[in-house]
Amino acid sequence: MSANASERTWTVGELADELGVTTRTLRHYEAEGLLAPSRSGQNRVYTARDRARLRLILRGRRFGMTLAECREIVDMYDGAESSEMLQLKTLLGRLDEIIADLRRRQDDLRRTLREVQDTAELCRRRLTELEI
Amino acid sequence: MSANASERTWTVGELADELGVTTRTLRHYEAEGLLAPSRSGQNRVYTARDRARLRLILRGRRFGMTLAECREIVDMYDGAESSEMLQLKTLLGRLDEIIADLRRRQDDLRRTLREVQDTAELCRRRLTELEI
């Protein structure tokens, strides 16, 4: 497929630094089966693909997905290119459940954001009242 | 303000059942200072106001806010009616930070949702291919 030029790789330290986490976190994700970097001897070697996966995981974490949920989703990104009808169908069913769940969370977030914004607006009004 | 009719109240069990949590959760929230129901003797009595607070907290939890963050926000809903300039200004500053943070999370959620939807779409396409 590719004896290509863009074969940049990362060490644990580099990748952790770049994405603002610790190396411990990367090891933990690996132990939990979310990442599977290849090795050069003992040392972990992260490819651009690993890095992309990690970014997806971290993004999910920021709005409250558990590691298990993150893993399920990133695994599905890979499985979606399967060629077996049955697998694709179960996958699709699960994906639709996940989509519904994410929409609920999105709605919860939206409502909360609106209320916080309203509260800030209330503050501003009271301040301008007091300043006159 | 009101010697009003809509003075419905709840016991722990009732409120917990209605909002789909355990009584332990309510006690925990109280211990952490998120709720402060009044008492009738020993027993906790939750007002509509307490119930509203709780719903806000639970909503926040569903998209990854910690209890500490939830508490800060619900406390601000109350503080926003203050009459002291200094307090209002610090409050407003904090609220703007929180708004920025919520927007980041919203963006993270949106991107993730889109990707999951794309993946589902990919599944559907591969399925129709296979069905022909």
Next chain:
DNA sequence: CGCCTCCTTGACGTTAACGTCAACGTGAAT
């Protein structure tokens, strides 16, 4: 050669957010 830096694998510690007893009180029902 010795030191430094970065890597490795354990293994135990910590924090948040509850779960899960135990032991007890209390008003209503049988």
Next chain:
DNA sequence: ATTCACGTTGACGTTAACGTCAAGGAGGCG
């Protein structure tokens, strides 16, 4: 009068998601 169903306060247990050592290996360099 006792049995429930519900409430109360401790207090210890659990799970997730890492943090924090400790002990050691491998490559570079002055």
